Amino acid sequence: MTDQSVTKTKRQRRPDDRPAEILAAALSVFAKKGFSQARMEDIAKRAGLSKGALYLYFPDKVTLLKALVTQATGGQISMASAMAQAETAVSPLIMHFATTLAARAQDTELPFILKLVIAESQAHPEIGKFYLENVVLQAIPMMEKLIARGIATGEFRAVNPAHAVKSLMGPFLLSALWRSVFEPLGAEQLDVRALITQHVDIFLKGLRP
Amino acid sequence: MTDQSVTKTKRQRRPDDRPAEILAAALSVFAKKGFSQARMEDIAKRAGLSKGALYLYFPDKVTLLKALVTQATGGQISMASAMAQAETAVSPLIMHFATTLAARAQDTELPFILKLVIAESQAHPEIGKFYLENVVLQAIPMMEKLIARGIATGEFRAVNPAHAVKSLMGPFLLSALWRSVFEPLGAEQLDVRALITQHVDIFLKGLRP
Amino acid sequence: MTDQSVTKTKRQRRPDDRPAEILAAALSVFAKKGFSQARMEDIAKRAGLSKGALYLYFPDKVTLLKALVTQATGGQISMASAMAQAETAVSPLIMHFATTLAARAQDTELPFILKLVIAESQAHPEIGKFYLENVVLQAIPMMEKLIARGIATGEFRAVNPAHAVKSLMGPFLLSALWRSVFEPLGAEQLDVRALITQHVDIFLKGLRP
Amino acid sequence: MTDQSVTKTKRQRRPDDRPAEILAAALSVFAKKGFSQARMEDIAKRAGLSKGALYLYFPDKVTLLKALVTQATGGQISMASAMAQAETAVSPLIMHFATTLAARAQDTELPFILKLVIAESQAHPEIGKFYLENVVLQAIPMMEKLIARGIATGEFRAVNPAHAVKSLMGPFLLSALWRSVFEPLGAEQLDVRALITQHVDIFLKGLRP
DNA sequence: CATGAATGAGGTTTCATTCAT
DNA sequence: AATGAATGAAACCTCATTCAT
Known part of the structure; x- marks a missing residue:
């Protein structure tokens, strides 16, 4: 003492x-x-x-959270824009995109950021809006265009692209929340890569003309 | 007096x-x-x-939250068990199940309950566990069996049923969080029924042998 | 224990x-x-x-201070307006007013309120403004009119009434701060009534035509 | 390096x-x-x-304040002692003294020092005491003697000198606080010199035998 | 059963002061 | 002598919970 x-x-x-x-x-x-x-x-x-x-x-505390979300989220955006360029067949692009994202959901803390955003978007709408505008509303239209292009080129049958995007993305959200919410509670680990690989396979087959 | x-x-x-x-x-x-x-x-x-x-x-406050989750969640479970019984073709069952759930995601407060569970599961694991055990771990194995049966009867091609379930369910999660998180922030409304209808269509076509 | x-x-x-x-x-x-x-x-x-x-x-704390100032100050205002009415000779009015105020400076906590206002008017200008508008700028013009009337009726010689008011009021301020600032430090007590009685006597004689 | x-x-x-x-x-x-x-x-x-x-x-911070008060106050004391010497008529002395002080109240930061002393004397009594002993209790007895001498020589009528000093000094205090407290709040500027000139005139006439 | 005044633990934030460089 | 990053005590304020009525 x-x-x-x-x-x-x-x-x-x-x-x-x-x-x-x-x-x-x-x-x-x-x-x-x-x-x-x-x-x-x-x-x-x-x-x-x-x-x-x-x-x-x-x-202050909120600024800390904002900075965290901003930082963790920065990469996503650039990835999205890079994707929009290519002029090749759509299916391989989607598979590549999905694989990349699956790796992130599996290996990074991104799922926890997402959970934070979900949890705090009511109390701190700026955070929710930031995520909505910079991640969600960047990624979704991009994918939508991709799908629309697939339909135009005859690679996919005619579906509503806006809805199709959500068919495609839903399992990512599920995987992220599984990792950040359910695994800490004792749920078995999810093999996100395998899950997503099969998911994209089903999804692409489901879109065949 | x-x-x-x-x-x-x-x-x-x-x-x-x-x-x-x-x-x-x-x-x-x-x-x-x-x-x-x-x-x-x-x-x-x-x-x-x-x-x-x-x-x-x-x-106390936490008990209130627990009761809320319990109450709002009660229905799901019974629905799930009812589903497991039938011996008919799997596809119509899935479509029926999906439609019912889509209606709930669209018209009830269920999405907000889900968001609460997600947000509070760290601070109050009992709540997360309750949801995991009574909703997630009831519904998923049930659907899994359904898909496995479809594969067994030749209705579906051979896929990993555990992963397929998540392909099927992901868009529900996405719809629920869209409603509870993004719509309050100004995002456009989602037509959950249309989205799910198309999703199930893609999903079932994607599983064709 | x-x-x-x-x-x-x-x-x-x-x-x-x-x-x-x-x-x-x-x-x-x-x-x-x-x-x-x-x-x-x-x-x-x-x-x-x-x-x-x-x-x-x-x-909050500031509101508490405001309420304190408002309450302690309420009376002053009404006194001021009551004074403006009478049509008698000015000197006795001034003496009466001075005596009343001297009693307050001597017997009430008013001097401490005044010290608080002075001390906090920078950090909380609303408080200073409130006092300025409701006490200072009520009392001073009233006294000014009184003195001007005295000059008009020939009771006083011609002086600048605005300045004369401050000659009259200064010693009140001094008395108040003596009580609230210096007496707590060990300075001898001030006989405010005697001080003010003599002050008004000097002041009125000094204004004789 | x-x-x-x-x-x-x-x-x-x-x-x-x-x-x-x-x-x-x-x-x-x-x-x-x-x-x-x-x-x-x-x-x-x-x-x-x-x-x-x-x-x-x-x-530390308090020492800084003390030093500030000490420095700003230094001049006063010497002025006071210089004053006590002369053997001429009292009235011109008072007028000269008043004019000098009015200039300081008008042109220097002295009023702000005074306000600081008032505001902090409770929390830091050493500062209040310093001011009391080195300024107030130097100036007041000096003026008191001056007035007593005026009475003794027949220049003034018989009044209580201790109280008369406060009649004389009150308006200085008022002027100082007007400048430091009320002017920053938007009150009209005070012409301290004119005010004090008239005040001394009234005061001296009020003391005539 | 019901009320709402009262409690007090707890967390964010500020800022005088210190000290390694 | 000088810097400014770092410290940590202190105080405001909130709100879940209690309990006298």
Whole structure:
């Protein structure tokens, strides 16, 4: 108790990439506790910082969440736009896109981000809107055009492309939430890649003329 | 002290179905604010009760949420078991099941319950577990058997039934979250019935031998 | 330590005049500590309440201060307007007004309110403005008219009435701040009544034609 | 490691008068925000220093305030003592003294210092006491003697000198607070010189035998 | 059964102060 | 001497829950 040799304050100075470290800590705490239940002090501790230091990088809790969503989501958008270019057959494109996304759903924390967005979109609509506009409303029209092109070229039979996109994407959502919601509760792990591979196969066969 | 016969009128507000009224109030407040942001007083007010009276019916906030999920979810289970019986062709069964569920996703508050479960399952695992065990793990094996039977009878080609179920169910999840998460943010409304009808069509064609 | 007979929570219910009790408590704490240094919990304790109960009556700390100023200040205004009526000689009116105000400066907490207003008017301009508009800018023009009338009737010699008012009022301010600022520091007590009586005497003689 | 002769230029910013620069910065920030609301960082920034450097000159915030009051107040005292000497008629002395002080109230930041002292004397009694002892209790007895001498020489009629001093000084206080409290709130500017000139005129006439 | 005033634990945020560089 | 990142105490305010009436 009176041991004074212990450095009671380990004042660290690592301007390395504090924001990124904090975001990583925030993600893991948010994922474990949910946004409301997460305490800023826990995030700080996990980032190896004091409570106050957090506020040097992010002005408040909500901004932290926004930054997290923004960061984790950045990649998606670019992927989407890259996809729209090609002029080859549609089916392989869809399969490639699906495989890439499946890998992300399987290996990254994206599913937890998605769960956060779902959970907090009521209390913090800016976050929900951000996701809606930057992810959902980027990806969906892109896929829609792809499907429409498939129909136009005779690769697919005539269906409503807007609805078809949701047929295609639904299982991704299911996989993501399975991972982030049900697996932590003890549900068996999902083999997302296998699931999606078969799903795309069914989907593409189902669209055959 | 005062004339008690007068007071009587006040109490006549059908004290019968108080719990149900409270649950209805809770659902609408939870749906609007999310669980954490919902205040017990708001629920009480909407149920036409005082804060204190709430506690005569539900011991605490979490129990209220549990009861809500239990109640809203009860129907699903029975539907599921009823389905398992029939011995007819599988495709019409699936279409019927899908149509029924689409109607619920479109017309009831079920999507909001689902969103609540997703949002709160970390902070209150009992709720997540309850849903997992009573809804998800009831419905999925049932559908799985159905698909397996279709394969056995030659109605479907050979696929992994466990994965196929998720191909089938994913768009329901997507529809539910679209309604509960994105529509409140201004996204265009989804015609769930049309979407699901086409989805099942694609899905069943995709499973043809 | 394990004595359970002690009522640990003395939940009181005295809807008597809680707001007034709270304001009294607030005044005494603000007067002792100043606004910023005053802790809501101290005010609560002094009012015989818990921290939270305070917020049932006043939504926040600033509102509490505003209410205090408003209440303590209410009387002044009516006094001012009553004064403007009479048509008699001006000197006795001034003497009467001065005597009344001296009594207040001597016997009430008004000086402490004034000190609070002065101290907080930067941080909370609404409070300063309220005081300026409802007290200062009510009293001063009224006195100005009185003096102007005295000049018109030949009771006083020709002076600038706007400045003369400040000659008259200055010592009140000095008395108030002496009581609220210097007496608590150990300065000798001021006999405000005697001071003001002599002051008005000098002032009126100084205005003789 | 790097060329140090280059660095030298940076340091040449007259390190001589840092304390004075800091005090000037502190005054302007305190005047704008009040003591509690003033942030050390703002003072540092305005003084062209870093937060940390402030602490090389002043050990803490309160000391800074004390130093400010001490500095701004220094002049007063010497003026007071100089005044006590002369042996001429009292009235011209008073008029001269009043004019000098009016100029200060009009043109310097003294009114803001006074307001600070008033606002903080509860929370930091040393500051109030310092002002009381070094300013108030220096000036008042001096003026008192002056008035007593006027009475003794027959220049003034017999009044209570202690009270008369407050008749004389009150309007200064009023002017100072008008400038520091009410003008920032939008009140019309006060012509302190004219006000005081007339005030002294009234006061002296009011004291005529 | 019902009320709503009262409680108090708990979490976010601020900012004076410290100290490694 | 100087910097500014880091610390952590402190205080406001919220709201689930209790209980006297």
